[in-house]
Amino acid sequence: MAICQVQFNDDTVKIPEKVLRRDQARLEELERRRNEKESQSVAEENVDYFTATFSAEKAAIEDLISSCANTDHEKATKMLEDATLKTQQLQKFLNDSVMFLTQYELRQAQASVQKLQGSVVERRAEVMPKKKFAFRSRTARTSQPSASMPVGDKDKTTYFVGNAAVHVRASAEQYGFSNVDSQVLIKRSEEIQQRDVLLSHLADCKVILYGSPNTVHIKNVRDCQILCGPVSSSVFVDECTGCTLVFACQQLRTHNTTATQVYLHVTSRAIIEDCHGVSFAPFNWTYQGMDNDFRVSGLDPKRNNWSQVDDFNWLASGTPSPNWTVIPESERISCWDAKEPSS
Amino acid sequence: MGLLTILKKLKHKEREMRLLMLGLDNAGKTTILKKFNGEDVSTISPTLGFNIKTLEHRGFKLNIWDVGGQKSLRSYWRNYFESTDGLVWVVDSADRLRLEDCRKELGALLLEERLAGATLLVFANKQDLPGALSKDAIREALTLDEIKTHHWCIVGCSAVTGENLLTGVDWLLDDIAARIFTAD
Ligand SMILES: Nc1nc2c(ncn2[C@@H]2O[C@H](COP(=O)(O)OP(=O)(O)O)[C@@H](O)[C@H]2O)c(=O)[nH]1
Ligand SMILES: [Mg+2]
Numbered sequence A: 001m002a003i004c005q006v007q008f009n010d011d012t013v014k015i016p017e018k019v020l021r022r023d024q025a026r027l028e029e030l031e032r033r034r035n036e037k038e039s040q041s042v043a044e045e046n047v048d049y050f051t052a053t054f055s056a057e058k059a060a061i062e063d064l065i066s067s068c069a070n071t072d073h074e075k076a077t078k079m080l081e082d083a084t085l086k087t088q089q090l091q092k093f094l095n096d097s098v099m100f101l102t103q104y105e106l107r108q109a110q111a112s113v114q115k116l117q118g119s120v121v122e123r124r125a126e127v128m129p130k131k132k133f134a135f136r137s138r139t140a141r142t143s144q145p146s147a148s149m150p151v152g153d154k155d156k157t158t159y160f161v162g163n164a165a166v167h168v169r170a171s172a173e174q175y176g177f178s179n180v181d182s183q184v185l186i187k188r189s190e191e192i193q194q195r196d197v198l199l200s201h202l203a204d205c206k207v208i209l210y211g212s213p214n215t216v217h218i219k220n221v222r223d224c225q226i227l228c229g230p231v232s233s234s235v236f237v238d239e240c241t242g243c244t245l246v247f248a249c250q251q252l253r254t255h256n257t258t259a260t261q262v263y264l265h266v267t268s269r270a271i272i273e274d275c276h277g278v279s280f281a282p283f284n285w286t287y288q289g290m291d292n293d294f295r296v297s298g299l300d301p302k303r304n305n306w307s308q309v310d311d312f313n314w315l316a317s318g319t320p321s322p323n324w325t326v327i328p329e330s331e332r333i334s335c336w337d338a339k340e341p342s343s
Numbered sequence B: 001m002g003l004l005t006i007l008k009k010l011k012h013k014e015r016e017m018r019l020l021m022l023g024l025d026n027a028g029k030t031t032i033l034k035k036f037n038g039e040d041v042s043t044i045s046p047t048l049g050f051n052i053k054t055l056e057h058r059g060f061k062l063n064i065w066d067v068g069g070q071k072s073l074r075s076y077w078r079n080y081f082e083s084t085d086g087l088v089w090v091v092d093s094a095d096r097l098r099l100e101d102c103r104k105e106l107g108a109l110l111l112e113e114r115l116a117g118a119t120l121l122v123f124a125n126k127q128d129l130p131g132a133l134s135k136d137a138i139r140e141a142l143t144l145d146e147i148k149t150h151h152w153c154i155v156g157c158s159a160v161t162g163e164n165l166l167t168g169v170d171w172l173l174d175d176i177a178a179r180i181f182t183a184d
Helices: A017-044 A047-070 A073-100 A103-127 A290-297 B003-014 B029-036 B096-110 B135-141 B165-180
Strands: A004-006 A157-161 A164-168 A175-181 A184-187 A196-203 A206-209 A215-222 A225-228 A231-241 A244-255 A258-266 A270-273 A276-282 A309-311 A324-326 B016-022 B050-057 B060-067 B086-092 B119-125 B152-156
Touching: A017 B050, A047 A073, A047 A103, A073 A103, A073 A290, A175 A184, A196 A206, A215 A225, A215 A244, A231 A258, A231 A290, A258 A270, B016 B029, B016 B165, B029 B050, B029 B060, B029 B086, B029 B165, B060 B165, B086 B096, B086 B165, B096 B135, B119 B135, B119 B165, B135 B152, B152 B165
Parallel strands: A175 A196, A184 A206, A196 A215, A206 A225, A215 A231, A225 A244, A231 A244, A244 A258, A244 A270, A258 A276, A270 A309, A276 A324, B016 B060, B016 B086, B086 B119, B119 B152
Antiparallel strands: A157 A164, B050 B060
């Protein structure tokens, strides 16, 4: 890797300029050689090839979506799963081609991918009538309509920032739960797929998010159990206490959090900052359709760095951070469905 | 050494720029840097410390410093201010809850004497998310229109799709070039 990542502690802050410069020169030479090679291969990239492949794939997906109307349930489900997967791959293909496309081509292609994603979700809602979800326990309540409303006001939200009031057409687009007490809150895949989800100001709730959000923010949550399917990018946790969090993600960033357990699958790294009493165990929740959600998320199910937690308040020392621990195997929760929310 | 060689050498040196990329953690700084350089962005870890990357673009040599945005690291940002030509401020456009924090940090930065001459590019990143605020909403939230001390511009972009990254960087280079390379 050409990037020079320098551990930030008291020693390295004082790296002599000379050493830095020498190292920089070495990296630059490596970089130059790599760039030379790369620009050659980029020159060979062919916009025509992109256009042809992209439109063929797009047509195939549209075919899948439209033909699943005339088939039985099981087949339709399979076809839609297939369409989701193919759309995901198309997005990847597009991402990898960005460097040689014009802004216009990129925008067109991105719009097509988004349209495909939209049609898959729509069609899925048509084909599969929503199952009524019931909990076995009598004490657990299912979510109220008010709680599953998008965050904020119906059509307009005003944010006061400094002296300026910012009006944003916000809420319809942002999904999650806010300001809820003592409830069971559930979202299904079609509501949160590849969206940004916000969970804030919750107390004594059990939250279950089936599906693959793009990113999740969890802020100011107390005594909750939160289960979530694979998240494509980062999960950002701030001001949580007494919680049990169970999810898979690419990055986990935990701030100002205490007395919280995290059952984690993370493909890059987890960090904590200004936390104490946080403990970690490997992600061990499964639900029907999770494998497919993993594919949609783009996360590698076999790559889990749950136990390599970096503490940003504990960089200078050679000793392990006192702010986090591993949950002993004998004390790990293994059955999530049986667990009821605290009352 | 002939005069021409010396001139060429000088010129070469002059076409170097130092860009500093800052913003709150999780904004997408490292992802932007890697995407701009055509690298894989799916394996990026939260930045402990900093990344330095040198790359060539339009005949300019760019020295880009990507410094970690965590609270405990923000006081170290100062260590990187020296001789900065361009400041790239990255915002997570979907993170409404930290906009105020974001505005304050940027405001404090612009008061720094050592950044006085720098051009400011604001990237309203993560525009691919359905809940992202538009670049105009970000502009209002960060009260950018009140900035009179620096040349600035805001560009909506996505580090994941790569959309508008080039547009932003090209604006930044043009502005810096007009300012510091006018001698030739
Ligand atoms: N959806 C989306 N996610 C992004 C974008 N840019 C960065 N991310 C994700 O945001 C998280 C933080 O990115 P990173 O570059 O590490 O942030 P940094 O702390 O500013 O360096 C990662 O999980 C990225 O995949 C973007 O444009 N769109
Ligand atoms: Mg980073």
